[in-house]
Amino acid sequence: MNKLASELNDILEGTACGRLLSDFGRRIYFPKGILSQTAEANKQAHRQNATVGMAFIDRTPMELPLMRKQLPGLEPSQAVAYAPSSGDPALRERWKQEILRKNPGINPDEISLPLTVSGLTNGISLIADMFLDEGDDVVVPDMFWGNYRLIFEERRLASLKTFPFFSEEGELNIQGFRKTLEEAGKRGKVVAILNFPNNPTGYSPTKDEAKKLVEEVNSVAEQGIDILIISDDAYFGLFFEQDTEKESIFSPLSNLHPRVLAVKIDGATKEDFLWGFRIGFVTFGGKGMSRKQYIALEKKLTGSLRSSLSSCSRPAQSLLLKGLGSPGYLKEKEQYNKEIERRYLKVREILRVSDTPQRLEPLPFNSGYFMSFRCNGINAETLRLKLLGKGIGTIAIQEKYLRVAFSAVDLEDIPGLFDTIYETADEL
Ligand SMILES: Cc1ncc(COP(=O)(O)O)c(C=O)c1O
Incomplete structure (x- = not known):
């Protein structure tokens, strides 16, 4: 195993996150290659910077004048330059502030900095790579977004363990969820994915149901089972009834139990009416995780992104950041x-x-x-x-x-x- 990967694993040792990593998750690291040498040069190379594989003129990225006309609101550095693999730092910071604004129950110190990914699908897929090995179980309600099957079963060779989303009485089947989580967790580790508002039903838990769901996760964790819970928040914010829980389930899960690692996958796709921008975010929250541990985990995820997409669209990130900061x-x-x-x-x-x-x-x-x-x-x-x-x-x-x-x-x-x-x- 690469020395950098071992160092990151050592930092995560003893946490639920460290135990939940897949083989790939243990092997992956962010190399001290072109990107980190370029980052050092960006700070220190005052004379000439001959690092990154881009073309510059007058220290500005070359941008065809005809493209310039299409993107009048963006500087060349915002329009055509590469973004860092983990995303534009200003956008990541801004999205964290947005998450905190929308979820006042989250303690800012208890979560990681969101990492920019290319849409929610990419975020879910990166998390699947990081935490699932062949034969692992993924607990999911029987009403789920069909792409989960491709991501978890076909790509990762994990198996979906479903439970009926609604009980006979037509309520959220919290006991079914608990039983399936417990059963799948018998091997000491389990991954679950929850998606509220749900695709395809359009259901989100009431405040009471959300509380009970979280209590059940806690009691399964109490049995010594490490749990990764992915919250797919694609449709977050579209809550139309008073008694519906308006915070993401990630909020209470992010600080629940040392055996629970919560992951929030969200993005601009539906929340900001930017479906084709392909900008999503992955944020971690686990009780007792230190800043150093979050950074180690972010480095692993960045390495995974570097080895697949390399980095996400720069103009989409720049436009989103501008949009989020606009008065209207x-x-x-x-x-x-x-x-x-x-x-x-x-x-x-x-x-x-x-x-x-x-x-x-x-x-x-x-x-x-x-x-x-x-x-x-x-x-x-x-x-x-x-x-x-x-x-x-x-x-x-x-x-x-x-x-x-x-x-x-x-x-x-x-x-x-x-x-x-x-x-x-x-x-x-
Ligand atoms: C539940 C759910 N998650 C994720 C996605 C994918 O989002 P993105 O287009 O950002 O990859 C969708 C899109 O339809 C969805 O319904």
Whole structure:
């Protein structure tokens, strides 16, 4: 093993994080190569800096004039220069402040600095590399974003251990989660992923449910099981009901128990209406982790990113940083969030006042972009295809569920959309 990797492992020794690392997670390190030599030169090479593989003119990165015209608000260093592998330091610091603003329950000293990744998918994949070996279990509700299967099972050869997301009574199945976590944790280590607001159901826990979930994690950790909990916060902030927990589950988990390492994966993708920017963040929180240990872990993750993407898009990071610092930022975002909320309320009204066909049973939803129907006695894929024939696009899941992204449909078109879905289900 490389000496630098051993040094990082030594720093993490004795923590849940150190025990949870995969083989790859133990081997990876951030080399003292071109990037760190360049970083040293950026500080000290006052005469000539002949380090980085970029082209400069007058000590400014060369930028074609025609590109300059496309990006008038950005300096060449903000537009075309490489960003550090871990992300633009100013953006990382700013995103941490944003996390703290949105989650007042987090103690700033208890979490790492967010590392910039290329969207949430990349963040989840990097964490999977770092903590999962072949045959490891990943606990996840049975209603999950399909890409988890590719990331955890196909890439990492781990196996998904699912539990029904909702109980028979139609509530969040906290006991099912606990049992599955306990069962999968019998080997002393377990990884779980929670995604609130959930894709595909659009459900987020109530304040009470969130509290109970966290208590269950604590009691499993008390049995001597090391737990990595990933909080996929892709749709964070789109909470439409009063009793819904408005903080990320990462917030209480980040300071829960020395055997629990929490990871928050979030980003600009949906939260800032920047889907194609490919900017996400990975933040760690574990009770008792020291700053030195967080930095060791960040170095490992940076090494992993360096060996795959090398670094994330510089102009996207610069534009996001500028956007976050602009005076109208919160107001504009709030207006769009409110528009999605109006669509949510319209869907709720339709479900309340119209005769929903027996064959379409709406699952609980209170947040995010989506709602889903359980299809009783009809095949969701057949329904989807029939709707498509009428010019309506929806998503069929496991042939049992039909997911409707109300976020994507203008308010005035929502009643017509649901009328057609109902009619078509009746025709089957
Ligand atoms: C639950 C969930 N996580 C992650 C993602 C991916 O986010 P990104 O586009 O930033 O990779 C999505 C996108 O649909 C999602 O629904």
